[in-house]
Amino acid sequence: MAHAQCDNLPRHFPLMCVLEFAFIPFFETAMKNPIRLVRLIGLLGLLATSGGVLAHDYKAGELHIMHPWARPLPAVAPNGGAFVTIMNHGAQADRLLGARTERAAVTEIHTMEHHDGLMKMRQLEAVDIPANGQVQLQPGAQHLMLMGLKQPLEAGTSFPLTLIFEHAGEVTVEIKVEQPVDAPVADSNDAHQNH
Numbered sequence: 001m002a003h004a005q006c007d008n009l010p011r012h013f014p015l016m017c018v019l020e021f022a023f024i025p026f027f028e029t030a031m032k033n034p035i036r037l038v039r040l041i042g043l044l045g046l047l048a049t050s051g052g053v054l055a056h057d058y059k060a061g062e063l064h065i066m067h068p069w070a071r072p073l074p075a076v077a078p079n080g081g082a083f084v085t086i087m088n089h090g091a092q093a094d095r096l097l098g099a100r101t102e103r104a105a106v107t108e109i110h111t112m113e114h115h116d117g118l119m120k121m122r123q124l125e126a127v128d129i130p131a132n133g134q135v136q137l138q139p140g141a142q143h144l145m146l147m148g149l150k151q152p153l154e155a156g157t158s159f160p161l162t163l164i165f166e167h168a169g170e171v172t173v174e175i176k177v178e179q180p181v182d183a184p185v186a187d188s189n190d191a192h193q194n195h
């Protein structure tokens with residue numbers, strides 16, 4: 001369903017237009033019809049867990065910082081991973097030099113590498129963000145390591161974390177603690193229990 005008034009808006013707005021034009025009438029009829037109401041609740045649940053609607057992002061100069069998140073962990077876990085996608089729309093390369101958060105004693109940049117069939121972690125000084133390119137910090141690959149967690153990473157919560165870039169400077173983002181829908185449950189976090 002296309003709406004002319006949506007065409008000139010930024011990329012998140014078409015979704016809002018669809019919600020406004022398709023969802024609100026549906027919502028109104030749902031209130032009068034129990035079966036539709038059940039479907040509506042299911043749809044809301046799907047939207048809440050899909051991450052699509054709730055994905056959050058940030059701009060810093062030419063950098064576009066998308067969906068910073070961390071995996072929920074049991075309260076006993078000493079360390080956790082945090083993940084984010086960073087796009088560079090500029091002609092100048094940048095570098096992620098590090099990060100800090102009150103949530104952990106130390107925050108490091110790590111990478112995972114295969115050595116003799118084992119996944120091992122290695123600390124990185126920085127992550128290059130190429131001009132007109134992107135990097136993904138993700139489970140099983142480059143990630144932010146939150147070492148010495150001061151509070152458990154509980155699903156549905158969030159906490160601030162400051163990313164430090166060579167050129168774009170410092171950017172504070174909100175890390176959402178959530179179970180990913182598109183990644184395997186077992187991953188690098190398990191390896192980190194042994195720090």
Ligand SMILES: [Cu+2]
Nearest residue numbers: 110121145192
């Ligand atoms: Cu790590």
